[in-house]
Amino acid sequence: MNLSDITEFKKRRQALMQRMQAGIAVIPTAPEAVRNRDSHYAYRFDSYFYYLTGFKEPEAVLVLLAEDANKGRPARSILFCRDKDIEREIWDGFRFGPAAAVTEFGFDEAYSIAQMDDMLPKLLASQQTLFYSLGADAAWDAKVTGWLNQVKAQVRTGVSAPDDVADVRKLLDEMRLFKSPAEQALMRRSAGIAASAHRRAMQKVHAGKIEYEIEAEFLHEFYRFGAQAPAYTSIVAGGANACTLHYNANNARLNDGDLLLIDAGCELDGYASDITRTFPVNGKFSAVQKDVYELVLAAQAAAIAKVSPQSHWNVPHEAALDVLVQGFIDFGWCRGSKDAVLESGAYRQFYMHRTGHWLGLDVHDAGEYKDKHGDWRMLETDMVLTVEPGCYIRPAENVPEHFWNIGIRIEDDVVVTANGCEVITMDAPKTVADIESVMAQ
The missing domain is CATH 3.40.350.10 (Creatinase/prolidase N-terminal domain)
Structure with a gap:
């Protein structure tokens, strides 16, 4: 439609x-x-x-x-x-x-x-x-x-x-904040095309390729299925580049043992999709990479579970942050109680952005996040947003070296429904098992 x-x-x-x-x-x-x-x-x-x-x-x-x-x-x-x-x-x-x-x-x-x-x-x-x-x-x-x-x-x-x-x-x-059935149908199509492109990238990547070669696989898939353009400049960031949030040079060689973070979506008849996936260049997560990845995945799951008409805008972010901060403490990167780390903002060394934004005709779509009183607005049926927690570990004295240069973000597009939400980008592989299975094909 x-x-x-x-x-x-x-x-x-x-x-x-x-x-x-x-x-x-x-x-x-x-x-x-x-x-x-x-x-x-x-x-x-x-x-x-x-x-x-x-x-x-x-x-x-x-x-x-x-x-x-x-x-x-x-x-x-x-x-x-x-x-x-x-x-x-x-x-x-x-x-x-x-x-x-x-x-x-x-x-x-x-x-x-x-x-x-x-x-x-x-x-x-x-x-x-x-x-x-x-x-x-x-x-x-x-x-x-x-x-x-x-x-x-x-x-x-x-x-x-x-x-x-x-x-x-x-x-x-x-x-514009409330998407009609026709708009939602178009956004599902856009999401499906982008999900297919992420799957294709997982199957085409290997050590020695250059980031822009993987970006080309996205463009191939976007245009092959009728999208008119990327929804924004794609981020194809291998290794340490993934720790730069808006990296888009996309010209570095991919190394065996590194992770590859791809933030890319397409525009279909004006409507954007926005997906981020992070996966190993060689097709297999190391033990350390897997531990950090599953922390971010758990944070995203906690956030998505809070997307419903019973939540205000910031509740999913708070849910993701709660999981991430506990993980940062467990890994030994942050010290003190969870409340103390949250209050001090020490977690921002590893997670410095918020957990989502509105999505629609613009990738950062129109609509206020707070009401006229300055309170976070309640989520309502037919709103569409992204959910995208991350973890970015730059070299630092308070972090063991085996964690350095790991950058992970996981992002999906979500429609608020009467009873909760619908994730419309689920066709992009996301669990460790699914990613490794797709990359082995």
């Missing part, structure tokens, strides 16, 4: 206009980005814009006008987009154009992007509130300011500029 049904996007636009209550929203898509000279990066739409439109072309803007019964104004959705241009299509590919955008995407109206500067001041006139993400893009801020100034210059004609500017992303963040 995909999000080709325009009904999904129309419902989102209607829901946003209801949340606005009154006023006008202006939501541009992302600009094209120059890679070098006259070559561009592969285009990727703005997630907020796409969430409301399903429209993937650049140079497009969505304008929503909420219903105003007092003034007799119906709700309207308007798209500004590139004109249909056969000459440019020969060079750059297909364009819908305004006429087709109305019929194919369900907008009430659509116009050429060339008409935007003329029409926006008229649409802004006498609106109570402008919903726009001020500060997100300086060039767009300048455009919007110019339109508002045009409206203000007409005050003697009886029109007025919006009194307030509200962040439209704040409304959309809350909407």
Whole structure:
């Protein structure tokens, strides 16, 4: 299943206009980005814009006008987009154009992007509130300011500029936090492709290969099953490189006896998967590697067990941390009671990040982690998050040498359900026995 049904996007636009209550929203898509000279990066739409439109072309803007019964104004959705241009299509590919955008995407109206500067001041006139993400893009801020100034210059004609500017992303963040059945189906497909890629990597790795050769196996699997791109720059980190959280050089040779940490996911029709697996280059965990790995695996299991509508956001992190800290004490890396280690933060030498993040159209997806009172928000059905504890052991005087340069992270994608949660990335081998079995094939 995909999000080709325009009904999904129309419902989102209607829901946003209801949340606005009154006023006008202006939501541009992302600009094209120059890679070098006259070559561009592969285009990727703005997630907020796409969430409301399903429209993937650049140079497009969505304008929503909420219903105003007092003034007799119906709700309207308007798209500004590139004109249909056969000459440019020969060079750059297909364009819908305004006429087709109305019929194919369900907008009430659509116009050429060339008409935007003329029409926006008229649409802004006498609106109570402008919903726009001020500060997100300086060039767009300048455009919007110019339109508002045009409206203000007409005050003697009886029109007025919006009194307030509200962040439209704040409304959309809350909407995007809850995934529809169609979104969840797409994320399961994305997760399945990424899981298959991790399995492939386990089967292709051996000592002497270079990290980027394993990264290439991921790209092969992503594209083979229809994903459009990696969801983020893949981390393929052998040996000591795994102790650098955002390592992405991916150019070191893999050594017999080292572990390989891979944090990689794909993007399918805009939706990200995000999986991390750590496994031995030679296919067999050493005794020390196995001990540390099973500690991290136990921490992840404890965290996943706490993902449910009965928990607030931080409960899974606290569960993982409880297991990890006890393990650090048992290994002799941290001294004192568990409470003392937690209070002092000494554990951060080995575990310095949190245990997850929201997942969706962005790999670090939209949505607040605390409520308006500053308390951790409760998990709710249809939220999607990652669970990813880790352990990173750099050389240090307080750590026996046989532990040095072990870096382990285990990450899965999890949907909150009515009674608990569903791990949608389970097809990526995770237990010691399963990993060693897959690598032996």
